[in-house]
Amino acid sequence: MxxxxxxxxxxxxxxxxxxxxxxxxxxxxxxxxxxxxxxxxxxxxxxxxxxxxxxxNKTQLSVFVDTAYTTAEAKKVGTELEKIPGIATIDYKSKEDALKEMIDKQGGESGLESILGDENPMPHTFIITGKTNLELESISASAKKIEGVYKVDYAKDLAxxxxxxxxxxxxxxxxxxxxxxxxxxxxxxxxxxxxxxxxxxxxxxxxxxxxxxxxxxxxxxxxxxxxxxxxxxxxxxxxxxxxxxxxxxxxxxxxxxxxxxxxxxxxxxxxxxxxxxxxxxxxxxxxxxxxxxx
Amino acid sequence: MNQPAIVRLENVTKVYGNKTIGLDHVSTNIHKGEFVFLVGASGAGKSTFLKLLFREEKPTSGKIYVGNKNISLLKTKELNMLRKNIGVVFQDFRLLEDRTAYENIAYAMEVLGYMKKDIMDRVPKILKKVGMQHRQEHYPQQLSGGEQQRIAIGRAIINSPKILLADEPSGNVDPSTAVEIMDIFKEINSVGTTIIMATHDRFIVDQLAKRVIELKKGQVVRDQEGGRYTYES
Structure with missing residues (x-):
């Protein structure tokens, strides 16, 4: 050719x-x-x-601890959480960190800091990722049963x-x-x-x-x-x-x-x-x- | 003749799909440079004989040799080689209506991949040979039957085939034109091209006095050198 x-x-x-x-x-x-x-x-x-x-990648559980709980009490909740099977990582975010993060996010000029004064409305939070997304549901159910946990949040079924x-x-x-x-x-x-x-x-x-x-x-x-x-x-x-x-x-x-x-x-x-x-x-x-x- | 046959049929039978018998146990030899008429009634097997030779049809049984090759066994490339060495002329000319006389002849070279230069060199010579150089720019419908047949002959010999097959070449032209067309065939034959021609034209066969093979119901009933057209219908 x-x-x-x-x-x-x-x-x-x-x-x-x-x-x-x-x-x-x-x-x-x-x-x-x-x-x-x-x-x-x-x-x-x-x-x-x-x-x-x-x-x-963003699919993770946020476990919020009762706002009245002290840091020590919150850590105990964390120990309970760790016992739940299927968890890959678990990160602790203290009330203080959470508040700071929010203030940063809002920007310095929002005046949020002065409004709140010494109040910190943010809860202690544990951020959990499952070994797979399939386990999030059972982790969520188990977490809810632990005393001191008032809310579990995750972008449930978006994915x-x-x-x-x-x-x-x-x-x-x-x-x-x-x-x-x-x-x-x-x-x-x-x-x-x-x-x-x-x-x-x-x-x-x-x-x-x-x-x-x-x-x-x-x-x-x-x-x-x-x-x-x-x-x-x-x-x-x-x-x-x-x-x-x-x-x-x-x-x-x-x-x-x-x-x-x-x-x-x-x-x-x-x-x-x-x-x-x-x-x-x-x-x-x-x-x-x-x-x-x- | 001592020369080896250029065409050899060995016990060739052709039965078409609808059981029609085309040829029935035909054996014959045709030598290089011969001019052979095939005569016989319509349906006697003349066209089948020609079709088998350039392998438009394959025999049902028996062997056909062209040169030294059994043409039933040819591979595609060899088949193309065979067809390059065989020119074919039909009663209905089969020219391309949308091309001029010149282009019709040139086409047969174009599709074999010849260079433009070679085509421009050769086509005028062929047009002259068939006496059509003055009509080369005309389209088939502007030409008479005889002129169209000349173009068709030109196309058939453009690639210098060793064998020229013709199926009723004078069937669609008047008697005096038929004689002129035969003159072209005689000239082609005179330079060594083997010609096998199926015809109903009594006058031509008798005048040329060449070898005549008469077919009847697919069988050879007469094979006569210098024969006449004695077929009675």
Missing amino acids: NLKKIGYFLKQAFKNMARNKVMSFSTILTVAISLLIVGTFVVFIVNAGIFIETQS DKLTSIVNAVRVGGIVAVGILFLIALFLISTTIKLSLYAKRKEIQVMKYVGSSNSFIQGPFLASGMLLGFLGALFASIILFVAYKFLMDWAKNVEFLNLTFQGGQIAGIIAALLVSGILVGAFGSYLSLRKYLEV
């Missing part, structure tokens, strides 16, 4: 496309829509994954909910992606079938004079790949613009923790382009195998 031959195939592919403008355009559009949806799913799944990961949503989207996405790929495949193979039909006389002549199979099939394979590639290119451009726009917005939403990642979108676009070309090649291969007896 030399460059001259590839050039010839591509030239023929462009000619085919020009000859079947409407069909080619609708094929490109369908491939573009299919791949755009595929790309959207992938972007969603990847970023939801990042989001969940950052949220999961769980997100995980289940993402899983549902993932399953639905895979099904949708599969169907869309089939539609794209079908359309490309139909387009190629039509151009095979339109060029049946040329093909016959080629066979009679002993053209090699690659010479006969090359232009059609190139046509399919070109259609797939152009569709993917459209999808990639739209996806990139949408992604950029969304991430610029997400950047300002603190809890999302999502930022524009060039590597990520470049990877997805590369995958889309490759998929487009592969779908195109496979679609034309199907038609060639079925309709072109060599």
